[in-house]
Amino acid sequence: MPKEEEAAARISKDQDRGWAWVVLVATVIVQGLTLGFPSCTGVFFKDLQRDFQASNSQTSWFPSIMTAVLHAGGPLCSILVERFGCRTTVMLGGLLSGVGMVASAFSKSISHLYITAGFITGLGSCFSFQAGVTVLGYYFIRRRALANALASTGVSIGLTLWPLFSQYMLDEMGWRNTFLIFGGVLLNCCVCGAVMRPVVPVQLPAPSSKPYPEQPPEGAYLCASCIQTLQKYLAFDVFCKNKGYQIYTIGVSWMVMGFVLPLIYLVPYAIFNGVPERKAALLISIIGFINIFMRPMAGLLSGLNVFTGRRIYLFSLAVLLNGLSNLICAISADYTVLVFYCLVYSVSMSVIGALLFQVLMDVVEMDRFSSALGLFTILESVTILIGPPLAGLLVDITGHYSYVFYASTFFMVTSAVFMGLSFCTMKAKNKLKETHKLLSPEVPSRGKYMEVPTEQGPNRNDPPAVIYITILSPVGIPHHCRLPVSYRANSEWVYKL
Incomplete structure (x- = not known):
């Protein structure tokens, strides 16, 4: 069987059934681990303030950076998905999230948390979340709406479990050991990404051996590339x-x-x-x-x-x-x-x-x-x-x-x-x-009018002829009314204002 036919057969077999449901379960877990995770940060608020002698404003930068990067990294995640595929991007995100939380456990100041838990973990969560949602579009066609609705429950499950788990671990082990364990938990995004085998093979651009004739200047080329990317x-x-x-x-x-x-x-x-x-x-x-x-x-x-x-x-x-x-x-x-x-x-x-x-x-x-x-x-x-x-x-x-x-x-x-x-x-x-x-499908020039006389019959008992005069208002809006202004024989003049 040719490779194209084999790929088409595998795509048809995977979509909306079979392995697609395994991918859906993995996506639910990924959403719970990523979008649901920032909900537990309030549990550590007082302990972080006490240990780092930080104000409310300083401490709140840590969850706000994490949440902001989780949203802002979308375009970068799209580039990675296009280049390497959803599976690799989800696994990369899980790795970054885990490393960020492990590094946070060794923070010496609140500003270190901004980089480790805020930026690194937030960016990793973004990669895992968006790539996990994207892969559902390949695995589900007819049941895509149902799949997305079920996947969104992962966020709610995360909101439910993360605060309880965090408070228990904080009471038992302190926030530093809790962050270490969080790093291991977030690495499960790598496991979820591993089951998201690509439905459509990733097309890597092949290097061309032919030199491009008449290359534009490097600066202009970079500028054009940036505009195209934006x-x-x-x-x-x-x-x-x-x-x-x-x-x-x-x-x-x-x-x-x-x-x-x-x-x-x-x-x-x-x-x-x-x-x-x-x-x-x-x-x-x-x-x-x-x-x-x-x-x-x-x-x-x-x-x-x-x-x-x-x-x-x-x-x-x-x-x-x-x-x-x-x-x-x-x-x-x-x-x-x-x-x-x-x-x-x-x-x-x-x-x-x-x-x-x-x-x-x-x-x-x-x-x-x-x-x-x-x-x-x-x-x-x-x-x-x-x-x-x-x-x-x-x-x-x-x-x-x-x-x-x-x-x-x-x-x-x-x-x-x-x-x-x-x-x-x-x-x-x-x-x-x-x-x-x-x-008014055809609007005449403002301030002008048109006369359309009807044919007058020779008999005086014929119905009155009507001459339509269209006059535009100053704002160009036609008004419709019949205003007889004079009677001559059987002719009636009607303004259509």
Whole structure:
């Protein structure tokens, strides 16, 4: 059998069945190890502050750098996937994540954590997560939506287990030994990557023995290559031309400044107000546990026909409710109130997580989705990076964690109002433009009119002839009405204004 036919047969055998489900399980584990991991950082907040004599603002840089790099590394991960394939990229990410956490255990200052746990572990998590999601697109065709919905439960499982595991290990072994063990746990991404055998063989560019004639100058060549790479992985042209993508990107970038704050500061806030450490860590696990069930349900709900073209409004409503729920936490730190807050917060968080990339697919053409996603995550990572340190500075100045949740409410609510009103206005303008096109397919020059006389019959009893005069308003909008101005014989003059 020729190699092409053998490859085609293997692809057909693997897709949507058999080994595809093994890859799906591996992707669920990868998402739990990567996207779910930053949720446990709040457990170590007080210990890191004490050992390094660091302020809230200084300590919060460590999780914010990790989360920001996890999002910002998307374009670099795409290049690695294109060059080496998903399997190698996932394994490389697992290796980087493990090395970063092992190195963090030997940190001498809080700034060392920024590089090891923040940058190295964050970048490794990005490689493993994005490449793991990408490989599902090769293994699932007919059941791709189901596969992505099931894979997203890995994040919720991670949110549930990481805080509990972290608190237990911290109590038993201290944060340095816990970070060492975390390094070994994150190396399991390499095992998950190993089972993601390539469905489509990776095409490595073959070196050409022929010299290129008339090579341009090296500087010009590098400049052209950079521009081409930016166009491929960062959709600046789409951002400038697509109003919906522009509104959504700005709105989400502003939103995440407040969205990540509760996951980082909820545990320190509870401990500060007298809640035992293990019960405080349980709050994050409650959020993750509810997400396991609510996120797939939210995805199925948003797929109903009634929400077609309206998902952005459902998303904006979820952002609004998420922001307002933070007021519950800010008003009272009683443990019962905090548990109720986690229930409300997790429901709205599930809808946001389920719709975040689905809405992006609605506003951007699919042939440009990959590059649009690259720019989207880059801009999003900038605000993720600065949000927690600013909140930490607010705590250092005021001495109260409740202001963090007020700040989160401000960012979430203003973002929801901005996106909802902007899309409503844009939709109304588009409808108005379509109406104008239907009513006046050919617009004559402004200030002129046309006369179209009907033929007058010889008989005086014939129906009246009508002369249509089209006059444009000063803004170019035609109006439709019948205004008889004079009667001569059986002729009627009608202005069509």
